[in-house]
Amino acid sequence: MATVLQARPRQFVNTAYTERITRRALRYLQSGFAVHLRGPSGTGKTTLAMHLASLMGRPIMLIYGDDRFDSSDLIGGRTGFTHRRVVDNYIHSVVKTEEDLQQRWVDARLTLACREGFTLIYDEFNRSRPEANNALLSALEEKLLVMPPDSNRSEYLRVHPQFRAIFTSNPEEYTGVHKAQDALLDRMITIDMGEPDIETEKEILISRVGLSGPDALKIVHVVRAFRRKLDLTQHPSLRSCLMIGRIVKEHELAVSKNSADFRALCADVLLARAGKRQDEGSQLLNHLLDQLPG
Ligand SMILES: Nc1ncnc2c1ncn2[C@@H]1O[C@H](COP(=O)(O)OP(=O)(O)O)[C@@H](O)[C@H]1O
Ligand SMILES: [Mg+2]
Numbered sequence: 001m002a003t004v005l006q007a008r009p010r011q012f013v014n015t016a017y018t019e020r021i022t023r024r025a026l027r028y029l030q031s032g033f034a035v036h037l038r039g040p041s042g043t044g045k046t047t048l049a050m051h052l053a054s055l056m057g058r059p060i061m062l063i064y065g066d067d068r069f070d071s072s073d074l075i076g077g078r079t080g081f082t083h084r085r086v087v088d089n090y091i092h093s094v095v096k097t098e099e100d101l102q103q104r105w106v107d108a109r110l111t112l113a114c115r116e117g118f119t120l121i122y123d124e125f126n127r128s129r130p131e132a133n134n135a136l137l138s139a140l141e142e143k144l145l146v147m148p149p150d151s152n153r154s155e156y157l158r159v160h161p162q163f164r165a166i167f168t169s170n171p172e173e174y175t176g177v178h179k180a181q182d183a184l185l186d187r188m189i190t191i192d193m194g195e196p197d198i199e200t201e202k203e204i205l206i207s208r209v210g211l212s213g214p215d216a217l218k219i220v221h222v223v224r225a226f227r228r229k230l231d232l233t234q235h236p237s238l239r240s241c242l243m244i245g246r247i248v249k250e251h252e253l254a255v256s257k258n259s260a261d262f263r264a265l266c267a268d269v270l271l272a273r274a275g276k277r278q279d280e281g282s283q284l285l286n287h288l289l290d291q292l293p294g
Contacts, residue, residue, distance in 0.1 A: 012051040013207045015200040018044070021191060025052050025166075028189045034140050034165040036185070039193030042239040044200075045168040046123055048193075052166055053119040061113040061120045065127030065169075067176065071148075074110040075135050078103035078150060105151050110135060114145045117160030126169040130181045140165065140187040198224065201241055209245040215255040219244050222288050226270050229284055235273050243269050257292040 012018075025035045029052065037045040053060045063074070113120040125133060139145045143159040167188060172179050196204075198220055205216035223237040223244065244265055248255060253262045267285060274281030 011207060012047065013200070013204045015197075015203050017197045017200045018048065018051075021048065021193070022052065022055070025191060026055060029056060029164050029166070032164075034167065034188040036167040036169065036188040036190040037193055038169050038171070038190050040195075040235070041170055041174070042235070042237070043193045043195055044238065045193055046121075049121045049123065049166045049168050053121050056119045056164055058162055058164070059116070059118045061109050061118045063109050063120065063122045063125075065122065065124040067127055067129060067178075069128040069132040071132055071135055072108065073132065074108050075145065075148065076106050076108040076111050076151065077148075079106050105153075110139070111145060111147075111157065113165075114139055114159040114163050115157060117162035120163070120165045122165060122167045124169060124177070125167045126172070126177045126180045128178070130178055130184075133181070133184060136165070137183055137187065139163075140184075195224075195237065201238055204238065205241055205245045208242060209249050211245050211249055215248065216245065218255045218292055219248070222266060222285075222292070223270065225288050226281070226285055227273075230274055230277060230281055232273055240269050240273070255292065256294055257289050258294045263289050 014022075025037070025048070028035050035052070037049055039045055050060070066073070107115070110120065112118065122136075135145060139159055143163075145157040145159060147153045147155060147157055149155075165188070169180060170177055195201075198217075201220045201224070202213065202216045205211050205219065206213060209216075211219070219241055220237070223240050226232075227235055227237050227240075247253065247265055248262065251261070253259055253265065255262055257263075263286075266289060267282070270285060271278055271281050
């Protein structure tokens with residue numbers, strides 16, 4: 001029994017907040033549209049994309065956006081060469097090896113997902129250059145994937161009716177991301193994800209780390225207040241909360257204003273996020289920690 005549970009994907013924590021987004025996104029996917037979850041890092045986009053894909057009940061194909069991609073990384077290309085081993089039937093000790101230099105066409109993940117009707121998760125798709133993603137335009141709109149001439153296939157591959165696509169992206173001001181093409185954005189329904197609500201962050205901490213409700217809530221309050229007051233809009237708090245929560249749990253630290261270890265932990269996780277405003281951040285953090293119970 002335990003092995004089965006371990007083999008399952010990480011537990012998705014459902015709250016009123018996640019249920020509302022899940023319901024909207026699922027509705028669009030069921031009607032055949034691609035869904036795009038957009039928001040700062042750490043808002044739960046990848047986790048939600050996996051959850052939605054698992055609810056679709058089809059095999060899942062995962063692609064991570066990459067600046068080095070070109071269209072063959074999504075569609076496929078000619079790779080390797082066939083290697084034939086010929087055993088001479090008459091003289092058994094003779095083994096002839098022939099190399100056939102003709103390269104073989106290999107479907108890449110988008111082609112496979114379109115052909116078989118899988119659910120594609122294209123995580124952080126705007127890390128890939130826009131031209132690498134061009135094949136998606138006709139796949140999403142006309143339900144046809146245009147195959148390159150050297151694929152030895154017909155010119156178009158008809159997209160399987162159960163093919164669905166879920167995209168995630170980080171805002172354009174992040175380093176290493178490209179501006180998504182308007183044409184592609186036009187073909188998907190974008191849901192902007194902000195930071196989850198307090199209840200959701202608390203429940204994720206309880207479920208993922210095993211903290212008590214009151215401890216989880218204290219950590220969520222400190223981290224959220226720190227981020228808000230310093231106006232660190234690009235740094236949602238979920239990852240910081242999980243880091244602090246895990247160390248508190250594993251090292252049995254007290255979530256208290258009197259615990260020097262807890263104070264040092266919060267400083268280590270949070271102050272680097274204040275950038276050049278270290279002094280201001282340090283003062284603010286001390287003030288927030290002083291408000292915790294002893
Ligand atoms: N609904 C959820 N249930 C459980 N864990 C979650 C949930 N949402 C987010 N998390 C956790 O929070 C962290 C950040 O979420 P992630 O999906 O990676 O964010 P993003 O893709 O927006 O950067 C991860 O450790 C993830 O496991
Ligand atoms: Mg992600």
